[in-house]
C-alpha cells in the first residue's frame with residue numbers, strides 16, 4: 001500500500017499519487033500515460049484523472065504496480081482495476097497486469113487457445129495474486145508456461161503447482177535448477193506447438209529465449225523492446241548481463257522471422273506491419289553495432 005506520508009513532492013496536487021518506494025519500472029506510464037510521467041528516477045502523477053476512462057487506467061496502474069507505490073486519498077472501488085486484468089492486447093493475447101517486484105516489474109502475457117489447439121499459455125510470471133489466479137482459472141487455466149529467462153521467473157513455481165502446467169525454459173538459464181519440466185538446449189529454434197516457436201537468443205542472459213506465436217506476436221522478454229524516446233526498437237546495453245556481441249548476433253537471427261508485435265518484459269510494446277517491424281529490427285541491429 002502506498003503511503004501518503006511518502007508522497008513524492010513532484011506529484012501534482014490531488015487524489016492519485018506515487019510514493020517514494022517507486023522503482024521506476026515504467027508500468028504505470030505505459031498503462032496510463034495521461035496520468036503518470038517520468039520524473040528522473042521515479043514516476044509521478046502529472047495530471048489527475050478527469051474522465052472515467054482515465055480513472056480506470058490509473059486504477060489498473062495501481063494494481064499492476066509491482067511495489068504498491070501508487071495510492072489515492074479518496075476511496076475507490078479497487079475492482080475497477082483488478083477486474084480489468086488480464087487486459088486484451090490483440091486477438092487472443094492479453095497482458096496479465098499484477099507485475100511482480102521480484103522480476104523488477106516485468107510484464108507477463110496470456111494466450112487464450114482452445115484445448116485442441118494446445119490450451120492457454122502464460123508467458124513469464126505475474127504476481128501470484130488470488131484475484132488474477134481466479135480470473136485465469138475462469139478463462140481456462142494455464143497449460144503451458146513459457147519462461148524467457150531467469151530474471152523474469154517470479155512466481156513460476158506457484159503457477160505450475162496451481163495449474164499443473166508444463167514450464168518451458170532454456171537449460172543455460174538454470175531451467176534444471178528451477179525444476180522446469182521441458183528444458184530447451186542448444187541454439188536451434190524448437191517448435192512448442194504448431195503455432196508457437198521457442199527461439200534461443202543468448203545475450204541479455206546466456207539462456208534467454210523469445211517466443212513467436214502465429215508469426216505475429218513476438219514475446220521478447222528482455223531481449224528486444226520499443227523505446228518511445230528513441231522512437232525505435234532497442235536492446236538494453238546497460239542491462240546486458242552475458243554478451244552484447246552475442247545479443248547482436250541473436251538479434252540478426254530474428255531477421256529470419258516475421259512478426260507484427262513486440263511484447264517485452266521491460267520497455268514498451270510495439271505494433272506495426274511486419275515489413276515495418278523488420279525494417280526497425282534492421283535499424284536496431286545497425287545501432288547495436290555502434291554500441
Ligand code: SF4
Pocket residue numbers: 018021022023024025026027028029042043061064065066067068069070105
Ligand atoms: S508502476 Fe509503480 S514502481 Fe513502476 S514506475 Fe509506476 S509507480 Fe513506479
